[in-house]
Amino acid sequence: MRPIFRYPSWTLQREVQLESLLEHRVAVLLDACPRVLAFAEQPAELRLRHGGEIFRHVPDFAVVVEEGPQFLEVKFSKYVDTALIERTARITAALEPLGVGYRLITEHDMPAKVRETNARLLTMRARLCPAGVATLLLTERAAQLQQPTLEALGWTSAADARVLAAALLEGRLHADFSATLCPASPVSLQSSTEGWLWG
Numbered sequence: 001m002r003p004i005f006r007y008p009s010w011t012l013q014r015e016v017q018l019e020s021l022l023e024h025r026v027a028v029l030l031d032a033c034p035r036v037l038a039f040a041e042q043p044a045e046l047r048l049r050h051g052g053e054i055f056r057h058v059p060d061f062a063v064v065v066e067e068g069p070q071f072l073e074v075k076f077s078k079y080v081d082t083a084l085i086e087r088t089a090r091i092t093a094a095l096e097p098l099g100v101g102y103r104l105i106t107e108h109d110m111p112a113k114v115r116e117t118n119a120r121l122l123t124m125r126a127r128l129c130p131a132g133v134a135t136l137l138l139t140e141r142a143a144q145l146q147q148p149t150l151e152a153l154g155w156t157s158a159a160d161a162r163v164l165a166a167a168l169l170e171g172r173l174h175a176d177f178s179a180t181l182c183p184a185s186p187v188s189l190q191s192s193t194e195g196w197l198w199g
Contacts, residue, residue: 007031010123010169016041022107023060023074025116030063032119034171039063046071048094057091059102070101077106111178118177125165135167142173143189150175151183 005018011031018024018041030039043062047054059071073088084104092102110116138160142148153173154160167173174188175181 008127010127011036011038012040019060020074020076022076022105022110025110026061026072026074026105028116028119028123029111030061031123032169034169035065037064037066043071046091048091050090055087057087068099068101070103071095073102073104075104075106077108080104080106114180115177118181121181122165122169125162126169128162134163135170135172138163138167139172139189142187148187149183150181150185150187153187155181155183155185 004020005024007016007018007024007027008014009016009027009031016027016031018027023041027039027041030036040062041060042058044058046057046059048057060074061072063070063072071091075084088102088104095102138153142153145152149155150164153164155164164173168175172189174190175185179185
């Protein structure tokens with residue numbers, strides 16, 4: 001692995017080493033997604049038999065989501081050729097019976113830029129907040145409000161904003177991440193099936 005970028009992950013509580021700007025963007029989205037329980041970069045070497053030969057492949061990410069484990073291969077579209085498409089199909093077919101997903105992601109699969117902006121904002125704020133009792137108390141406070149907004153829950157206070165960001169990342173609270181987060185953004189206690197890379 002040739003790490004070019006380093007990203008301090010809130011989910012993993014460690015630095016993630018990445019080989020491209022696109023991998024960095026994916027890591028930020030994975031880190032901010034409440035549906036992602038864990039992820040790792042360059043996680044394993046897959047060995048698969050094809051045409052009487054064994055070929056090896058190291059996917060860019062392993063991701064544990066609520067639906068099960070997934071491997072992600074992240075490539076800029078200019079590097080997607082016939083050989084890569086065929087390799088993706090072979091790996092997908094080999095892993096499917098095991099209940100493991102495999103997905104090729106290009107820049108065209110990335111969500112709208114506002115989601116990345118929100119993801120960066122939330123992970124930056126939550127990084128300074130220890131998870132735990134504070135997020136539970138915030139969730140209780142939100143339940144007592146008829147129409148909670150980020151402002152009503154303390155978005156403009158540095159300390160409260162850190163706890164609020166952690167609660168959103170943990171999936172305890174939900175906001176519309178397809179719009180820029182601001183004090184007036186409504187907050188919901190309902191769990192969402194919406195993901196950052198999984199819709």
